[in-house]
Amino acid sequence: MQYNLNHLQKLESEAIYVLREVAAQFERPVLLFSGGKDSIIMGHLAKKAFQPAPIPFPFLHIDTGHNFPETIEYRDDFIKKLGVRLIVGSVQHSIDTGRVREEKGRYASRNILQTVTLLDTIHEQKYDAAIGGGRRDEEKTRAKERFFSHRNEIGQWDPKNQRPELWDLYNGRKHHGEQFRIFPLSNWTEMDVWQYILKEQISIPTIYFSHKRKCITRDGVILAYSPYLNIDPDEKKNIQTMTVRCRTVGDMTCTGLVESAAKTVEEIIEEVAACRFSERISRADDLRSENAMEDRKKEGYF
Amino acid sequence: MNQKTYQEMELLRFTTAGSVDDGKSTLIGRLLYDTKTIFQDQLRNLERLCLQRGEQLNLALLTDGLRAEREQGITIDVAYRYFATPNRKFIIADTPGHIQYTRNMVTGASTANLALILVDARNGVTEQTHRHLFIASLLQIPHVVICINKMDLMNYKQEVYESIKNQLKDFIAKLNIPDISFIPISALQGDNVVEPSKQMLWYNGPTVLYHLENVHIGSDENLIDCRFPVQYVIRPRSDEYHDYRGYGGKIASGVFKVGDKIKVLPSGFTTTITSIESPDGSIQEAFPPMSVVIQLTDDLDISRGDMLVREHNQPTVSQHIDAMICWMNNCSLRAENKYILRHTTKEVKCVINEISYKLDINTLHRIENATELGLNDIGRITLKTAQPIYFDSYRRNRSTGCFILIDEKTNETVGAGMIRDV
Incomplete structure (x- = not known):
């Protein structure tokens, strides 16, 4: 033993x-x-x-x-x-x-x-x-x-x-x-969390998985289009439907999405393992300053 | 990395120690960088920051998380960092090298399986090196690696490495470190950190990363002395579990099995284990550091702070403690001072009887007649607790041999204690 x-x-x-x-x-x-x-x-x-x-x-x-x-x-x-x-x-x-x-x-x-x-x-x-x-x-x-x-x-x-x-x-x-x-x-x-979700078969909100959504790209961050977002007229051209998922989940106005085809926890894990960007890259709130x-x-x- | 491997990974906690500018943060930065743990956005941020300051790429800034740290270019507080290789996951406690922050090294060392101690090849052995080695020994870190850094600035000369090794020989002989090794490195250039150095062909040992990945940690836990401090009593009081009474806690040491006869301290009652519940359901045996719920045959009065042990292998039960202590507060320790002592899941009041001696940790000389222990001092004390506690010596059992002292007025953690052999 x-x-x-x-x-x-x-x-x-x-x-x-x-x-x-x-x-x-x-x-x-x-x-x-x-x-x-x-x-x-x-x-x-x-x-x-x-x-x-x-x-x-x-x-x-x-x-x-x-x-x-x-x-x-x-x-x-x-x-x-x-x-x-x-x-x-x-x-x-x-x-x-x-x-x-x-x-x-x-x-x-x-x-x-x-x-x-x-x-x-x-x-x-x-x-x-x-x-x-x-x-x-x-x-x-x-x-x-x-x-x-x-x-x-x-x-x-x-x-x-x-x-x-x-x-x-x-x-x-x-x-x-x-x-x-x-x-x-x-x-x-982040990897431990995903591995644990897989091991324990924990269900998570659907937004973590790949889905189609109307998005707006702002300063390199993809945000979900929503009535809560203040959008300037000149930004309207940046609105498009994309295949995305959430890497972290917060308020709709500051949660950045990532383009992804991952539909299962296993696929998310592969994506996380290969990803060269930290989780916080998609958080507009953290990008405000050092x-x-x-x-x-x-x-x-x- | 395939998932099966990932789920079978081991965990190694290590701490790093070195003087200011020994290159500790650079070494960690290098480990993270070369194992591809640093993300591109973090690296870009770093490049931007360094450019703005007109500096070369400074990997140390990756671990200096607080504004004050980045401004002053020093590490103030323990920072925890994480990286993984296919076999192991690592938790690094990066501790500051400033003399006034020694308490942080003790903090990092308290949970570490291994210590990386940095020595600047240009300066050789310093007061800080002795201090760090002594703390590693005092805190009973099973594995110590001395990294002789900045070899690039000494033309990678073997004599430099050998001379530092020699300088430390006598000091190490006085300590109690079961496993110690030396590695010549350049954290800045990457020599012998992840990749073997092409500049130091005279060195045949492992790189830092290879050592971290392969050092044997399987036998670091005490599996002999059964100690289960009761942490939380679980009583559902529901219809379904009307008479259920389980004792939640973490196995401190030893292996507990269903059917084992055990003794409850302090009451002295003996009873039998009827079930052990782990996070994954019922199990037959539990070992450290598992968090479990234990159920017993008899309905006894058992509460938080009590301890389940084996009848024929009991800890010392006493109110008189003889311990080494690291002081961590500006308000000094003196004889007759009163504190709250937290040991396993138990909290008791205590009074300091005497300071046996204060230690000059550069020479290991004992300073007798010391009347107080100030911030960052280490000494031997005796104290008396208001109620008995159940303990082993720290040397034998890190879990039941350690305690902290808390100042009752400020609620601050002021001291870290390691109980000596009785």
Whole structure:
């Protein structure tokens, strides 16, 4: 008998350990659910971590109102199957109540506005830990994240002054009003996620697979054509029907698509293995500047 | 890469350490670049950034994720990086070389199977080299590789390599590192990183990548001493699972089997394992580092922080701890200070009895009569916990021999402890 786990089993075990640690150390945790593949995997792992008992925390979706309809359809079905409670924090509500102001112009996106809605919801619901699907391989600022990441009472991250994190001893102690962000998938890569989806036969929203869609190409990024996108008259010529799929899923205004014929998870894996561009290339939100992610994260972004 | 291979890949965690400008980030950049892990868009970004600064392509900027790091050209915090070859997936903890950031190396080392320690061939062995080797030994990293870097700047001369190896011989003899090797490299030029060097034909050993891919890690876990710290009690309280009571946790060490007679600490009750549930369903045996749920024959009062062990192989149960400690906070450790101690899944209060000595880690001399341990100091202390904890020595068991200290006022993690042999 070989007493060795392969790397996917080790990552799975680590994520389950972190999820149980959250349930043990916090009073009011919540799992941030976007309908993207990483948060779907977290839902799947949370079920495994606590079965046959129910998942001991609700899920929270920060809804920009600019979703792919396929994501919302998937979300409602997934939540029903898991039997968890879903809380929706609405960016539209934040706009209506004057908490944030809608961006203007061609590049307008509700991506940044989500932070306010997220922090308001965490505050209102008194959550003390928000579990996120962030992975360190996604982006260089995320590479500096802890599993248990401390946030001050206004939800901010101080990357230069993080608690050391040693062995598997996670320190979730905090003062009243402070909170934590927890990242169980810290050590997973995009490839690990797809391999795990394949191994576990996890269903994912249809937009991850190749489909035909009306798109607009802007600054080299292919965006889904939608009423949420502010399109200048001179851009109309860039609208065309393309065969595409999502590599990451977010708000329709900033989720770039890739041209792809991949119709199965196996084909996606082949594509990812051969691809010479990072996942974030298709995220208009990250392309804003070299420090875009760090600046958003310090303010309390996912 | 075919999928079957991918699902059978091993995982190796390694950490890198070196002084400022030893070329650590360049080495990592090189490993990522040569294994085609760096994406074209990341490379383009990098080229743009370097052009704007009027610099040559600087691979170090790939790992310096924070604005302040890029501005100052130094690594401030541990960065985690990932790459894979057909046989293994690698997790790199890239730790800063600044003296004031030694706590980060300890952090990176705590989860590593292997350490890459960089020495600048021009400067030879420095205070930092000793510090890094000592930390690797203290943290019981099973495999250490000393990369003698910037060989290109020393005309790839064998004497340089041999001389550094010799300089380290006496120091290494005083440490406890089971597996150590030396590789002459140029991270900048790529010599002996992924491809064997054409400039150093006198060197017949493996390249850095070959070593990382082939070093034997299968026996790094402790499979002898059965230790299962209870992490979370699973009680569905549903009609279907009315009387279900399972103990969730991660196997710290040893192999647990269904039917095994086990003892519960601290109560001392003995009982039998009736089932083990893994993430993939019921299994007959569980080993580290599996996260499982264990069910027992008897309905006992067992909660988080308790430990399941074998009757004839028990850990030490005591309130008195003798440990080496790395201090990680500006607020010094002193005798009589009180802290919260976190060990496995247990949290207890403790008070420091005494500082036995502080260590000069360049000479390994003991400084007796030390009254405090400051930031980045390493020393030996004794402490007393409010309740007994169940532990092994760190040397024997990395999982049940380590602990952290937390400052009760700030909630910060202030110290990392490794329990000494009783």
